[in-house]
Amino acid sequence: MASWDELPLKYRISIRAYRWRTIADTPWATLRVPLGRARVALVTSAGLYRPGVDADFGTREGEVISARYLPSDTPVTALAIGQTSDAFDRADLLKDKNLALPLDRLYELAADGTIGEVAPRAVSFNGSMVAPGRFLKETAPGIVDALLADEVDAALFVPV
């Protein structure tokens, strides 16, 4: 995993002092179908969006906590990065958006039978937020509803 040493000093200090939320009772679910028949969705916190189609994610000062629902046939090369954190180097993500939203890879795994199919939509939000409570209350339920509406069997979250 990424390590503390990679972060600028200001983030090392603030993250160590941050009061992380924790899941008291970790939910557990198993696949209802074999993986080779499962519909799999991707969720990313990279704040990826379609310029000219989706609203962007604002600035760190005026953060947007809503999610973007990206049709899974969207070329990843057409996506822009709306993550407002400056704590990581964007250079590699700019070269290959699959590092945050591996849609191309997931389609390849569907083609070789590893999974059944790619869900029709991927979910994207800006993981750099100072108000996660609002996100959990106002945004997360909508994401769950969308995944259920798409009859997703499993969702893979790529944190950025």
Added chain:
Amino acid sequence: MRSVAVTLRAPRMLAVPFPFGRALGAPGDADGQRHVLRALLSMLDAPGPGPLLHDYVPR
């Protein structure tokens, strides 16, 4: 970061040895990215209950 993952207690988590912003590995490395996804997907068949935190073993 491992300490954050342990705190958050999500059902299934895969610890990868890559820098921030590169959860799937290196840009353009399709084989490597698929390998990471396969490792993550394999956790769907791992016995519970969670939280499960597995270490990714690169190829």
